[in-house]
């Protein structure tokens with residue numbers, strides 16, 4: 001727009017140093033954005049904060065946090081209690097048995113009767129027969145003695161499941177078992 005056209009359209013407001021300020025009408029595109037934003041803002045405020053039709057940021061966060069807490073229930077740190085509870089869960093024990101057959105039977109025998117690795121069905125333990133003690137050996141291994149560490153390969157869930165399975169083998173005294181190694185488990 002030329003200076004002339006401008007000055008014809010809008011009244012001159014101010015002039016300083018040759019710079020003119022006119023009281024121009026705001027362009028329609030600009031007004032459109034302004035009003036749309038205001039209408040959208042009011043709608044948003046009503047939708048999320050007043051009527052609460054959809055959950056707001058906090059609501060979504062809380063829902064996600066609750067979902068996560070629910071999912072991590074099975075993800076509790078291994079303790080004697082959680083491992084004994086897992087031992088009562090047939091699905092976990094079955095899963096643990098499959099893990100055992102695939103990864104452990106080669107050294108501990110299909111029944112856990114012992115081969116290269118010690119017999120897991122007698123009452124004798126090199127590293128303790130408490131659930132957490134067994135879990136620790138399985139998770140961290142006794143690498144210098146030929147027992148691999150499994151937590152990294154199998155993940156925490158499967159290590160817990162296979163520990164639960166090993167707990168069910170305790171005292172089954174599988175036939176043809178390897179001679180006892182270590183100490184009898186203290187009651």
Ligand code: HEC
Pocket residue numbers: 099100103104105106107108116117118120124125126127128134137138142145146147148150162163166181182
């Ligand atoms: C490569 C052979 C090998 C494999 C595979 C193996 N182990 Fe072992 N495991 C051993 C050896 C050897 C020992 C004895 C370690 C020692 O002397 O301290 C052992 C020890 C153990 C012990 C401790 C026994 C005790 O008397 O305290 C447990 C429990 C155990 N293994 C469970 C498992 C499980 C569960 C798996 C499969 C996820 C597995 N092992 C796979 C060789 C193996």
